[in-house]
Amino acid sequence: MTKNTQLTIALFGASGMIGSRIATEAVSRGHAVTGYTRRGGQLPPGVTAATGDLADETTVKDAATTHDVVLSATGPSRTGESHEPWLESVQNLVDHAIGARVLFVGGAGSLLTPEGTRLLDSPGFPPEYAAEATSGAAALDLFRTAPEDLDWTFVSPAPVIAPGERTGSYLVALDTPAGGSISAEDYAVALVDELEQPRHRRQRFTVAN
Known part of the structure; x- marks a missing residue:
């Protein structure tokens, strides 16, 4: 796949902080982005709006059969609600997006220290992020299986x-952080680069500035 090939991208969570930047980056490179939101959130210019939920089997199947890429920039609830519905939606993506390339915006908690310990299990990991990080690690396990x-x-x-x-x-690494931080804009650059020039098929990788 070359950088000059237009991709059709179904992007769930397109109105969020990361999703909107991925959409903007992809559109700027000439790709066709359909932005799926559950409630019709505002989307970046050039994105085709669609209403749909990652938890809906028909929506995911339709997205996979009509686009080259299905991309999730969703995340678990940060308001104290159960994360089970989100993990079920990730399982739905894994089960029903066959035929399209799937990219998933994951979390950092499942990354490993140099000693091999997950960041979320390390001393000093912020407790307010523990539930979200644990669910993000569970999502990674769903992909790995x-x-x-x-x-x-x-x-x-x-x-x-x-x-x-x-x-x-x-900077790029696999399971150990390549650095301490990254802008959402450069994260989007790295993700769209991976779409255009796949280097990490059936793998997790991580990026940092």
Whole structure:
């Protein structure tokens, strides 16, 4: 796949902090992005709006059969609600997105220290992020046990990700953080680079500035 090939991308969570930047980056490179939101959230310019839930089997199947890529930038609840519905939606993606390339915006808690301990299990890990990180690690496990015909990539950011500058430059590693932080804009650059030039099929990788 070359950078000049237009991809059709079904992006769930397209109105969020990370999803909106992925959409903007992809559109700027000439890709066709359909942004799925559950409640019709505002989308970046150039994105085709669609209403749909990652938890809905028909929606995911339709997205996979009509797009080259199905991309999830969703995440578990941060308001104290159960994370089980979100994990069920991830399982739905794993089960029903066969035929499309699947990229998943993952968390950093499942990344490993140099000693091999998950960050979420390390002393000093912020307790307010523990539930979210644990669910993110469970999502990674769902992909690692996915059917062999699922073409997936799980992209973990550095431990700190926030809006910032788009430099177009980033560091890559597999399971140990490549650095302490990354801008959401450069995370989007790295993810769209992976779409255009796949290097981590059926793998998790991580990026940092």
